[in-house]
Amino acid sequence: MLKKSVAGRRSGCPVSVSLELFGDRWSLLIIRDMMVRGNKTFKEFLASGEGIATNILAGRLRRLEKAGIVITEPDVSDGRKLNYRLTEKGIELAPILLDMLLWGAKHEETGAPCAVMAEMAKSREWVLKETRRRWEVRDPAPILPKFGSN
Amino acid sequence: MLKKSVAGRRSGCPVSVSLELFGDRWSLLIIRDMMVRGNKTFKEFLASGEGIATNILAGRLRRLEKAGIVITEPDVSDGRKLNYRLTEKGIELAPILLDMLLWGAKHEETGAPCAVMAEMAKSREWVLKETRRRWEVRDPAPILPKFGSN
DNA sequence: AAATCTACTTGCAAAAAACAAGTAAATTTC
DNA sequence: GAAATTTACTTGTTTTTTGCAAGTAGATTT
Numbered sequence: 001m002l003k004k005s006v007a008g009r010r011s012g013c014p015v016s017v018s019l020e021l022f023g024d025r026w027s028l029l030i031i032r033d034m035m036v037r038g039n040k041t042f043k044e045f046l047a048s049g050e051g052i053a054t055n056i057l058a059g060r061l062r063r064l065e066k067a068g069i070v071i072t073e074p075d076v077s078d079g080r081k082l083n084y085r086l087t088e089k090g091i092e093l094a095p096i097l098l099d100m101l102l103w104g105a106k107h108e109e110t111g112a113p114c115a116v117m118a119e120m121a122k123s124r125e126w127v128l129k130e131t132r133r134r135w136e137v138r139d140p141a142p143i144l145p146k147f148g149s150n
Numbered sequence: 151m152l153k154k155s156v157a158g159r160r161s162g163c164p165v166s167v168s169l170e171l172f173g174d175r176w177s178l179l180i181i182r183d184m185m186v187r188g189n190k191t192f193k194e195f196l197a198s199g200e201g202i203a204t205n206i207l208a209g210r211l212r213r214l215e216k217a218g219i220v221i222t223e224p225d226v227s228d229g230r231k232l233n234y235r236l237t238e239k240g241i242e243l244a245p246i247l248l249d250m251l252l253w254g255a256k257h258e259e260t261g262a263p264c265a266v267m268a269e270m271a272k273s274r275e276w277v278l279k280e281t282r283r284r285w286e287v288r289d290p291a292p293i294l295p296k297f298g299s300n
Numbered sequence: 301a302a303a304t305c306t307a308c309t310t311g312c313a314a315a316a317a318a319c320a321a322g323t324a325a326a327t328t329t330c
Numbered sequence: 331g332a333a334a335t336t337t338a339c340t341t342g343t344t345t346t347t348t349g350c351a352a353g354t355a356g357a358t359t360t
Contacts, residue, residue, distance in 0.1 A: 012200070012260060012261070013251075013254075013260060013261070013262065014250070014251045014252070014253070014254025014255040014258065014260045014262050014267075015178065015179065015182050015247060015250050015251050015254060016179060016200055016254075017254045017258045017259075017260050018250045018251075018253060018254035018258065019175055019178060019179060019250070020175070021258070023173070023174060023175045023178065024173060024174065024175070025169055025170070025173045025174070025348095028165065028169060028173070029165065029166060029169060032165050041306075041307085042306070042307050042308075043305090043306065043307080050162070050166055051349095052349095053348075053349050053350065054307085054308070054309090054350095055308085055309075055310085055348085055349085055350090056347090056348065056349075057308095058307080058308060058309080068257075078305095078306090078357085078358075079356085079357050079358075080305060080306045080307075080356075080357045080358065081305095081306065081307085081357095082306080082307070082308095089257050092253060092256070092257070093253060095245075095249040095252075095253075096246060096249040096250055096253060097165060099245040099246040099249055100164070100165050100168045100169070100246055101163075101164045101165050101168075102164070102245075103164070103168060103242060103243060103245075103246060104163075104164025104165060104166075104167045104168035105164040106242070107218075107239050107242070108164065108167045108168065108171070109167075110162060110163060110164045110167050111162070111163070112163065112164050117164075175317095191337075191338085192337065192338050192339075193336085193337060193338080196338095201318095202318095203317070203318055203319065204319095204338080204339070204340085205317085205318085205319095205339085205340075205341085206316090206317065206318080207338095207339095208338080208339060208340080228326085228327075228336095228337090229325085229326050229327075230325075230326045230327060230336060230337045230338075231326095231336095231337065231338085232337080232338070232339095
């Protein structure tokens with residue numbers, strides 16, 4: 001598991017605690033998929049293109065659930081499906097993801113179109129507000145398309 | 151290693167590319183230590199309290215250096231010391247770290263005093279500007295104290 | 301009732317991290 | 331100026347985590 005810690009009691013600086021929770025290759029990608037691509041089901045996460053293994057995905061979803069970042073609810077129209085949804089705590093990770101997106105687009109070779117990125121950087125507050133609005137009304141339309149080759 | 155990739159050619163969305171680089175338990179902590187605690191040397195990183203192993207620290211520093219996030223320069227007054235310093239690309243990770251700090255302080259049990267955090271959240275732009283200023287003039291004074299039990 | 305689909309779990313090999321010890325180069329101390 | 335110390339590592343070894351393939355349980359469609 002994660003780290004020896006006396007039942008529920010956490011300590012350390014806020015950054016360290018955050019990184020213990022989602023400081024890995026996958027957690028934030030899953031959260032991004034829910035936040036800006038409208039992904040909801042296990043299968044959609046798998047097909048998201050980054051190539052996460054099923055056991056890792058299951059593990060991460062469990063961890064995020066336990067941390068109160070996502071919740072699960074059975075799909076009303078198809079009982080086989082389990083829908084994952086961000087909590088309030090989860091949607092508040094949006095600024096981190098947005099900053100990461102902007103940093104990556106600026107400093108690394110990615111498939112992201114410059115014009116779109118420049119626009120997002122300029123209207124940071126609007127993007128965050130719109131992201132939250134879509135989450136509130138359960139708007140499944142992705143706010144961002146897939147970039148690059150994946 | 152990181153991931154199979156044809157020499158230098160990177161692909162994928164900006165978030166994914168960013169996470170490939172610093173999506174782990176340690177990289178961002180090292181960067182934070184440089185950014186807000188004024189750490190410069192190998193020894194200082196080790197003593198930073200999170201308990202990173204020497205081989206991991208060495209590996210991460212090498213990776214960050216290769217990515218152009220930090221540079222090394224020998225200490226002028228003590229030739230044994232090697233000073234690590236953030237590059238422009240590195241200091242621009244400040245928004246991510248700040249958002250992570252604020253999120254962690256708000257949602258997880260940490261030792262961070264509420265008053266200080268509320269102040270930082272309100273004056274986000276000022277904090278970022280001040281962080282950059284200190285980097286520019288090489289002000290070694292930490293902008294933040296250590297929180298919690300570490 | 302059979303076939304299919306979704307969301308997993310299990311087992312195993314490979315990679316990475318944690319831990320302990322050792323080393324080289326520069327520097328301070330005697 | 332030789333010995334001891336400090337800094338920044340490297341090199342094993344053990345433990346943990348990840349990646350991959352296969353299999354399974356429950357709901358649904360045919």
